[in-house]
Amino acid sequence: MEKNLTYTIKTYTELNKDELYAILRLRAEVFVVEQDCPYQDVDNKDQKAVHILGYKNESLVAYTRIFKPGGYFENASIGRVVVAKKERQYGYGKELMQQSINEVIKLYGNLIIEISAQExxxxxxxxxxxxxQGEGYLEDNIPHIRMFRIAK
Incomplete structure (x- = not known):
C-alpha cells in the first residue's frame, strides 16, 4: 500500500471554493460519469455535513461526508464514500472509512452509524x-442496502 492519505476535516462553511469544487468534481467523476448514473448529487445536504477530504500529493483522491444523528438518517451516518478510480488499489477506501468512523465517534459519541451502501x-x-438490515432497494437505479455499525 502507498503511504496514508492526509486528511482535512471541515464543516461546509469552512470549505473554500477550491475544496468544494474538488469535492463536487470527484463525486461527479465517480458517481455520475464512471457509474453512468445521472442523479442529483448536489442535494442541499452538504451544508449540514462534516466533510472528510483525503489528499495524496495535494490532490483530493478520497472523500466522505458525515452527519450527526437526525442530520440525514435517524442515526449518525456516513455517505458519498468515494475514492478516485486510479487510487483504489492502495486500500484508501478502508482507511477513509476508518477515518470517518473515528470522526463520527469523536464528534457524536460511540453510537450506531447508519449507511446506505451500494450492494x-x-x-x-x-x-x-x-x-x-432489511431488504435491498434501488436508489438512483443502483441496488443498495441499509447497513448499521453498532457501537462497540
Missing part, C-alpha cells in the same frame, strides 16, 4: 463492522 460493497462494509 456490491457489502463485504467491504462488513469488514468495517457494518451489518445489513
Amino acid at each position: 456490491y460493497l457489502r463485504k467491504f462494509y462488513n469488514e468495517l463492522g457494518f451489518v445489513q
Whole structure:
C-alpha cells in the first residue's frame, strides 16, 4: 500500500471554493460519469455535513461526508464514500472509512452509524463492522442496502 492519505476535516462553511469544487468534481467523476448514473448529487445536504477530504500529493483522491444523528438518517451516518478510480488499489477506501468512523465517534459519541451502501460493497462494509438490515432497494437505479455499525 502507498503511504496514508492526509486528511482535512471541515464543516461546509469552512470549505473554500477550491475544496468544494474538488469535492463536487470527484463525486461527479465517480458517481455520475464512471457509474453512468445521472442523479442529483448536489442535494442541499452538504451544508449540514462534516466533510472528510483525503489528499495524496495535494490532490483530493478520497472523500466522505458525515452527519450527526437526525442530520440525514435517524442515526449518525456516513455517505458519498468515494475514492478516485486510479487510487483504489492502495486500500484508501478502508482507511477513509476508518477515518470517518473515528470522526463520527469523536464528534457524536460511540453510537450506531447508519449507511446506505451500494450492494456490491457489502463485504467491504462488513469488514468495517457494518451489518445489513432489511431488504435491498434501488436508489438512483443502483441496488443498495441499509447497513448499521453498532457501537462497540
